[in-house]
Amino acid sequence: MTAVDRLTSGDHACLTFSETEERLDLLAAFVTAGIQRDETVVCYTDALKPDELREDLRRRGVPADERIVPASELWGTGAAPDASIMVRHLAAERQRAPRGLRVTLDMCWAARPQAGAEQLLVFENEVSKLFADGGITAMCEYDREAFDSVTLAYASRTHPRTVTATVYHEDASLRICRQHVPPGVRVAGELDGTGSAALRDALAEAVRLDPDVHLNLGHLRSLDDDAAAVIVRAASGLPRNRHMIVVSDRRLGRVLRLAGAHGVPNLRLLEKSL
Incomplete structure (x- = not known):
């Protein structure tokens, strides 16, 4: 490869x-x-x-x-x-x-x-x-x-x-892979607690590699509280001059805000009609 x-x-x-x-x-x-x-x-x-x-x-x-x-x-x-x-x-x-x-x-x-x-x-x-x-x-x-x-x-x-893209996790219900442009992570399917560890690893690599981390949830159908907390924690750990930009629909945006996204200055939510 x-x-x-x-x-x-x-x-x-x-x-x-x-x-x-x-x-x-x-x-x-x-x-x-x-x-x-x-x-x-x-x-x-x-x-x-x-x-x-x-x-x-x-x-x-x-x-x-x-x-x-x-x-x-x-x-x-x-x-x-x-x-x-x-x-x-x-x-x-x-x-x-x-x-x-x-x-x-x-x-x-x-x-x-x-x-x-x-x-x-x-x-x-x-x-x-x-x-x-x-x-x-x-x-x-x-x-x-x-x-x-x-x-x-x-x-x-x-x-x-x-x-091929770097794949961090793939099964019948969830795929987490490297996104090249803009650099970051793409998640598709259904993300619950069982995929949280893979998401944590993917975000950790993006934090090491990318100035800003782009998290594409455009093809994510569901997001549970545990996985949302992983995203919020990763963003809150970024230095002040770096950001995590999350692309999602309004429904997933609400889950992230309930997990504390509104209180993290480094986290930017881009809610679109996806």
Whole structure:
């Protein structure tokens, strides 16, 4: 596994995801790293329209320095995806990038009936040759809902790097993972006393790593008193010049206020209609 912000020139990485928010979070970190390195950044999108992806990246604080285009631009005027044309297109993009090319590839195009399974095999095998001389960094994104297990296993084998979020806890009812942009922790599902220890560990790491801690509860369905107390204690332990920013709905905000959030200057509640 490789941290998404540590991918560099010559890296060809595979991201498999089941949560759209997590995919967009990692994508934002990948794009931001490229912009900071002054690379040419191109995002080929399929599941989302370019304007939709652009808005999602802006909400995550990504500067407007990348190019976002439909995946169909890779095969040009052809009616169906053609792997050879796609690889030639990327090779040409690399030649035009003075400080290196960084691309994200939404691979949902390969799940289309007209694509043909052989096109994915040809593409991943041929595109790997572009990385031998450096000058290009790529992250191929595979939605677990769009591909079967055999294809996903093949994708993992053909990529030298695998990208994933750090997961602190995951079971049928709760997922706690690292959020890259903005830096912090994302929690989804139902959070009660049984998940409090994992939440405490996740917040402790965020306190060590991040200037301010962003806690995203946007996909949290329920929050009990014990878990709310963990959040309030973590925020109250921050130095005066640091903050915990919690994004939640009004219902969860009430639980946090009852746990004492209103008395912690370092804790900022952003209540949204989620």
